[in-house]
Amino acid sequence: MLTVIIIMTLGMAAGFILRKFKRLYNRLDKTVSSVIYLLLFLLGVSVGQNKTIINNFHLIGLKALIITSASVFGSLVLAALVFRFFFKQEQREDPDSGDEA
């Protein structure tokens, strides 16, 4: 896994050095998307060959939903606290913020 992080860091350095060459970035998002599609396709093939996963697919979806709901809930609670104690004051001073009524 260290290899991946090193490659990503090298990519970031290369991107920073070459950031003036806008043409390199024209199709980058599309290329990244295509590579992601390929990877997820390959992951799908491995999953399809895995009998444990195939036979328990409904349970897997339920587990995913529970983990995500809990993560979103925890994030929302902390975000509400951060807003209340660190961001709200600024809002009140802002004359444009009369949209709460």
Add this chain to the structure above:
Amino acid sequence: MKNSLIILAFFALGVFLGIGGDRGGWIPDGTDSMSTYVLYVLMGLVGFGIGGDTEALKVLKETNLKIMLVPLSVVFGSLGGAALVAVFIQGLDLQEVLAVSAGFGYYSLSSIFITELRGELPGTIALLANILREIITLLMTPLFVRWAGPLGPIASGGATSMDTTLPIISLYSGKQYVVIALFSGMILTIVVPFLVPFILNY
């Protein structure tokens, strides 16, 4: 949303080929190692994109320290929430549940990392869980703003708040929160490939 549907379609196509291909024996043995090399290519490209994004660098320069609280609340809120329900998740240990949660909606990357480190079962759960995070944010943003304030959907969107969920955040939280959403999404996107392996190796 469109992008995550395409991803799901590719994944599903792979699953069906995998199920059917077993009988014919026509799927090459090297598929697993091939995905490792494709992952290397992807990570290089992702890094290249982040490093070369002048807009991203500008956002980082313009912000004050307080803005760090937003991605931090996503990290600690997600991991804390996941830790609370970990006992109900059979078949995954605490580390795996936390790693799934630490994808912060960045489904493509986190699922691949978890698959590499722990196998396809937790990897698949990570894929579905993180796609769900994006879909839940897209569907429930108006409610999240009402319950948790304008930072709510930014936190819920996690890493996706810089791209796929940004338009809806801008619409319901307000344009003045776009920079915060971009910043938070960017930090989380950078954090995922470091945090997921860290949690699993700890």
